[in-house]
Amino acid sequence: MRHKRRLAGLACAALALASCGGRQPLKPVAGQELPAVPVGAATAPTGAQLMTPSTQARPQRNVELLTQSQKRQADEFDLPPEKQP
Structure with missing residues (x-):
């Protein structure tokens, strides 16, 4: 039983290091x-610009709580x- 746990622990550690x-x-x-x-752009976007989501893709959340009914x-x-009929 201990052998299986140790093997599972080693597998998880190896997976974590590999990831x-x-x-x-x-x-x-x-x-x-x-x-x-893109149309209307002066230059091509860089890799970092392509990976940054726009405001429309990731809008800000409104977390204001209702304080009174x-x-x-x-x-x-x-x-x-x-x-x-």
Whole structure:
């Protein structure tokens, strides 16, 4: 039983060490071109710019809590379904 636990622990440690990757700047693969320059841009975006999400892709969260309860306003379009003949 101990042998299996030790083997599982070694496997997890090896997996954790193998998953550690180096952080190097992005470079295009040899023989391939960079992406085309976007319309309206003066220069092509760098690798770091391509990896940074835009505000639209990652909007900021609104975490404001409701501090007091508010009565729901009447909705004139909240009607019951009509019965069909």
